[in-house]
Amino acid sequence: MAATGLSTGPGQAGPGQLPGMAGPAGAAPGAWAGSAALGRLWRAVRSNRKAAVGAAILAVFCVLAAVPGLIAHDNPEADAYPRSLGPSAQHLLGTTAYGQDIFAQAVWGARETLIIALVSGVISTVLSAVMGIAAAYLGGLWDGGLNLITDILLVIPTFPLLIVLVAYLPNGGLVPLIAVLVITGYSYGARQLRAQALSMRDRDFLEAARVRGERRLYIVFVEIIPALTSLIVATFLGTAVYNVLAAAGLQFIGFGDPNSLSWGTMLYWAENNAALQTGQYLWAIVPGACIALLGAAFALLNYAFDEIGNPALRPVRKYRTRHDA
Amino acid sequence: MRFALRRLAFFVVTLWACLTLNFMLPRMMPGSPITAMMAKYHGRVTPQALQAIENAFGVDTHASLVTQYVRYLGDMATGNFGISLTVTGEPVSQVIKSAIPWTLGLVGVTTVLAFVLGTLIGILGAWRRGGWLDGILPPVFVITSAIPFFWIAMMLILLFSSQFHLFPPAGAYADTLTPSLSWAFVSSVVRYAFLPACAILITSIGGWILTMRNTMVTVLAEDYIRMARAKGLSGPRIMFWYAARNAILPNLSGFAMSLGFVVSGAILVEYVFSYPGVGYMLLQAVQNEDYALMQALFLLITVAVLVAILLADIATALLDPRTRAAR
Amino acid sequence: MMPNGSRPPGTAHAGAGDGPVLAVHGLSVEYALAHGTVRAVDDVSFELEPGEFLGVVGESGCGKSTLLFAIAHLLVPPAAITAGEVIFRGTSIAGMTDRELAVVRWRGLSVVMQSAMNALNPVASVAAQFADAMKAHGVTSREEIADRSAEVLRMVGIDPVHLKSYPHQLSGGMRQRTMIAMALLFTPDLVIMDEPTSALDVVAQRSLMVQIKQLQQDLGFAIIFVTHDMSLVSHFSDRLIVMYAGQIAEYGATRDVFDHPLHPYSAGLLDAFPSITGPRLPLTGIPGRPPDLSRPLPGCAFAPRCPKVSTACEITAPPLYRVGGTQVRCLLHADGRAPDD
Numbered sequence: 003m004a005a006t007g008l009s010t011g012p013g014q015a016g017p018g019q020l021p022g023m024a025g026p027a028g029a030a031p032g033a034w035a036g037s038a039a040l041g042r043l044w045r046a047v048r049s050n051r052k053a054a055v056g057a058a059i060l061a062v063f064c065v066l067a068a069v070p071g072l073i074a075h076d077n078p079e080a081d082a083y084p085r086s087l088g089p090s091a092q093h094l095l096g097t098t099a100y101g102q103d104i105f106a107q108a109v110w111g112a113r114e115t116l117i118i119a120l121v122s123g124v125i126s127t128v129l130s131a132v133m134g135i136a137a138a139y140l141g142g143l144w145d146g147g148l149n150l151i152t153d154i155l156l157v158i159p160t161f162p163l164l165i166v167l168v169a170y171l172p173n174g175g176l177v178p179l180i181a182v183l184v185i186t187g188y189s190y191g192a193r194q195l196r197a198q199a200l201s202m203r204d205r206d207f208l209e210a211a212r213v214r215g216e217r218r219l220y221i222v223f224v225e226i227i228p229a230l231t232s233l234i235v236a237t238f239l240g241t242a243v244y245n246v247l248a249a250a251g252l253q254f255i256g257f258g259d260p261n262s263l264s265w266g267t268m269l270y271w272a273e274n275n276a277a278l279q280t281g282q283y284l285w286a287i288v289p290g291a292c293i294a295l296l297g298a299a300f301a302l303l304n305y306a307f308d309e310i311g312n313p314a315l316r317p318v319r320k321y322r323t324r325h326d327a
Numbered sequence: 328m329r330f331a332l333r334r335l336a337f338f339v340v341t342l343w344a345c346l347t348l349n350f351m352l353p354r355m356m357p358g359s360p361i362t363a364m365m366a367k368y369h370g371r372v373t374p375q376a377l378q379a380i381e382n383a384f385g386v387d388t389h390a391s392l393v394t395q396y397v398r399y400l401g402d403m404a405t406g407n408f409g410i411s412l413t414v415t416g417e418p419v420s421q422v423i424k425s426a427i428p429w430t431l432g433l434v435g436v437t438t439v440l441a442f443v444l445g446t447l448i449g450i451l452g453a454w455r456r457g458g459w460l461d462g463i464l465p466p467v468f469v470i471t472s473a474i475p476f477f478w479i480a481m482m483l484i485l486l487f488s489s490q491f492h493l494f495p496p497a498g499a500y501a502d503t504l505t506p507s508l509s510w511a512f513v514s515s516v517v518r519y520a521f522l523p524a525c526a527i528l529i530t531s532i533g534g535w536i537l538t539m540r541n542t543m544v545t546v547l548a549e550d551y552i553r554m555a556r557a558k559g560l561s562g563p564r565i566m567f568w569y570a571a572r573n574a575i576l577p578n579l580s581g582f583a584m585s586l587g588f589v590v591s592g593a594i595l596v597e598y599v600f601s602y603p604g605v606g607y608m609l610l611q612a613v614q615n616e617d618y619a620l621m622q623a624l625f626l627l628i629t630v631a632v633l634v635a636i637l638l639a640d641i642a643t644a645l646l647d648p649r650t651r652a653a654r
Numbered sequence: 655m656m657p658n659g660s661r662p663p664g665t666a667h668a669g670a671g672d673g674p675v676l677a678v679h680g681l682s683v684e685y686a687l688a689h690g691t692v693r694a695v696d697d698v699s700f701e702l703e704p705g706e707f708l709g710v711v712g713e714s715g716c717g718k719s720t721l722l723f724a725i726a727h728l729l730v731p732p733a734a735i736t737a738g739e740v741i742f743r744g745t746s747i748a749g750m751t752d753r754e755l756a757v758v759r760w761r762g763l764s765v766v767m768q769s770a771m772n773a774l775n776p777v778a779s780v781a782a783q784f785a786d787a788m789k790a791h792g793v794t795s796r797e798e799i800a801d802r803s804a805e806v807l808r809m810v811g812i813d814p815v816h817l818k819s820y821p822h823q824l825s826g827g828m829r830q831r832t833m834i835a836m837a838l839l840f841t842p843d844l845v846i847m848d849e850p851t852s853a854l855d856v857v858a859q860r861s862l863m864v865q866i867k868q869l870q871q872d873l874g875f876a877i878i879f880v881t882h883d884m885s886l887v888s889h890f891s892d893r894l895i896v897m898y899a900g901q902i903a904e905y906g907a908t909r910d911v912f913d914h915p916l917h918p919y920s921a922g923l924l925d926a927f928p929s930i931t932g933p934r935l936p937l938t939g940i941p942g943r944p945p946d947l948s949r950p951l952p953g954c955a956f957a958p959r960c961p962k963v964s965t966a967c968e969i970t971a972p973p974l975y976r977v978g979g980t981q982v983r984c985l986l987h988a989d990g991r992a993p994d995d
Contacts, residue, residue, distance in 0.1 A: 170353070301469045550767050
């Protein structure tokens with residue numbers, strides 16, 4: 003006869019979970035779940051307006067980063083132009099106090115900013131996944147130990163820590179920057195993934211794999227991780243936002259290499275030349291707007307994934323009937 | 328009770344971790360910034376102060392690492408952080424004291440304001456699902472929370488200072504005044520603090536609104552909300568006593584965690600506005616290679632955040648009878 | 655009525671001559687989903703006499719819980735009542751606002767939900783939740799509230815010392831009884847119960863049912879009892895509605911439906927429960943799955959799974975026919991009879 007009739011509503015958010023993320027979208031067992039999940043994700047992204055906007059912005063920036071030369075013809079580093087010009091036909095966004103074309107700088111700057119965001123995002127997500135899932139699956143002392151490290155790093159205020167770390171490494175380039183971003187940023191995702199992995203630990207399909215005699219590593223890679231796909235993607239997007247903002251912030255204060263070309267360093271030079279006070283507004287506005295747009299793109303995608311994972315959060319249509327009060 | 332003890336233990340462990348981090352870092356870095364720094368101290372400090380700095384940074388290589396560590400911990404406990412290079416010759420603890428009230432006022436007040444306002448707006452937005460508030464909230468605030476703090480600060484300066492000359496772009500109060508409780512001084516402080524406060528408020532409120540709304544939406548789908556409606560309870564009563572009271576619990580711990588984020592943003596805002604708070608001082612210290620001051624400030628910020636987290640945990644325990652129950 | 659809003663125990667409610675406590679006419683409920691509307695409740699009509707115990711059975715997804723929530727005015731968007739009336743003690747309540755309805759709620763009509771752990775506010779004590787309901791209906795004296803709270807707890811066999819407890823501190827059975835006690839605060843005319851025993855073990859189920867029946871006989875309220883467990887409810891109910899795909903499949907006196915099920919679905923349900931006494935028969939179930947309500951079939955909803963299906967069944971949607979005191983939605987009983995409205 004029929005099942006018990008218990009309805010499944012939006013699940014309770016587990017401990018340490020982002021409120022609203024109640025679970026992976028349609029977690030299904032098996033390795034093929036990975037590709038099925040990705041297919042579902044793609045369809046979901048297409049139909050969700052926020053995700054579409056975010057993805058579009060991200061795509062634009064990726065194009066800028068890949069082929070900047072096609073879009074901006076001027077050399078961003080040559081200070082060959084007249085200084086501090088306003089926008090004009092030759093210089094779409096004007097020039098800096100050093101005679102550089104702002105538009106060219108913005109376009110070329112996309113590359114470094116995007117690289118930082120993506121590389122640190124990927125490494126950070128991998129680290130989160132390893133720390134979180136390993137802790138959940140290995141349990142016992144491993145869980146306690148890994149968890150303690152993660153919790154401590156989670157709680158220490160990141161920016162001051164970043165400043166201290168970078169202060170001791172004044173000659174750092176991209177590599178130390180990415181390294182410190184990863185160390186300070188992985189902990190939030192690790193906590194989320196651990197909580198979700200824990201709640202999955204007793205699910206039937208994992209039990210079945212254990213009974214089949216599969217090795218632990220197999221279970222982790224082939225069963226657990228594909229089921230966590232949407233959460234892992236969400237973690238990546240969240241870290242990407244954090245990395246973009248943190249990197250920009252550091253560069254703004256003058257850490258990292260001030261001679262490199264990225265939006266953060268543009269702002270650094272703008273601030274140093276009192277751009278706002280001297281009326282060179284675009285110099286300050288443009289790179290900041292770019293950072294905000296890129297961050298917003300990741301954030302929109304992240305939020306859309308929250309909605310995809312938890313249908314209760316989706317926009318609700320009011321149903322008008324003749325009994326509506 | 329057990330819960331509170333556990334959180335207290337975590338607090339102590341994290342504190343210890345930070346102290347140790349502070350201890351190990353200078354000894355691990357490549358190059359010799361420390362020797363360069365030590366050179367700056369020559370002739371300017373008392374022998375005891377010099378000793379403290381050497382302890383903190385491991386300059387005295389005769390003593391074993393463990394001895395150095397113990398001496399270092401002792402110095403930390405007594406508040407002997409060394410001598411500052413930024414305000415030359417002054418003990419670090421004195422220097423810090425002058426900056427704390429500014430940050431506490433600006434960041435402290437603004438954060439609490441952002442939390443309270445954000446939570447209320449989040450509650451209202453979730454309560455009226457499908458209304459206009461719920462429609463615009465997510466996209467608008469997702470975007471505002473992705474904007475860098477310092478850029479908002481710069482834009483605010485642009486608009487209200489450079490263009491319209493409404494608010495001053497730098498400092499904590501007018502140069503012409505001296506600190507006192509007079510109306511002139513206080514109003515000047517408020518005026519100077521207005522733009523920085525707005526910058527922090529605008530960027531941080533989005534996070535609160537969204538997380539509160541999401542939690543509320545999940546809670547509103549629960550059976551006990553339906554039950555409350557069935558009992559004929561009034562709308563506001565259900566909204567606060569049944570929904571919000573439950574929804575705020577995960578938010579409180581979220582509050583603690585994002586405090587670190589707010590602190591980060593506040594540092595940059597202080598920098599942009601040259602606001603003489605703890606964050607601004609930290610950046611100055613780094614630029615002057617005044618490591619003693621820098622480390623002390625780092626410890627201060629960390630301890631403040633840890634205490635806030637501890638308080639939030641205790642508040643959660645008080646509000647949620649499930650954690651109180653010793654099982 | 656007593657000052658605290660309840661009736662003196664034992665007094666009858668709307669007496670036998672006062673007309674039905676609840677009359678539902680042609681009720682339909684639809685969910686407005688992204689891919690179309692789903693009709694979860696389709697043209698349901700029935701009447702409930704004072705003190706009557708009505709059971710509503712069906713598979714999960716047949717619309718019985720939705721029906722309950724519609725009657726109790728607890729639907730949330732995207733669900734809404736699209737047709738029909740709900741008349742409680744002579745007043746039509748389906749079109750009322752929450753505020754207008756608040757007067758009737760809990761005093762006249764109360765609800766017991768499926769899982770007490772989810773239906774009770776986890777951060778409020780039992781006493782606070784009882785007091786909530788009473789204060790919302792104008793009972794302000796603290797003494798009165800305390801007295802009545804203790805009284806209802808005793809009625810369900812719980813020591814009033816548990817008023818101070820939080821829901822997570824009580825056992826499952828105690829929580830369910832607490833919910834029932836809460837529902838009886840004002841000795842309402844009608845108590846709607848949505849699978850209140852599903853979360854309990856068999857022994858606790860039975861004792862709870864016995865207690866509910868006893869309370870009903872003492873206090874005289876009517877009950878609508880929704881469950882998927884037909885055998886459980888059949889021992890206690892006066893009349894029975896069997897629902898399928900949001901429609902009434904069969905509706906009649908419990909004994910009649912049990913002894914002579916007219917609809918093949920009801921017969922199938924009964925066959926699925928083996929009898930402890932009697933001959934050993936092979937178990938038969940009902941093949942197939944519940945229908946997809948977003949794509950309703952042109953004919954009878956049960957046709958794909960019916961052992962007695964004919965070609966007419968797949969084309970014509972059968973209306974309800976009256977056979978003796980029972981209504982049944984099946985073409986098998988159509989010969990010569992006019993459909994019963």
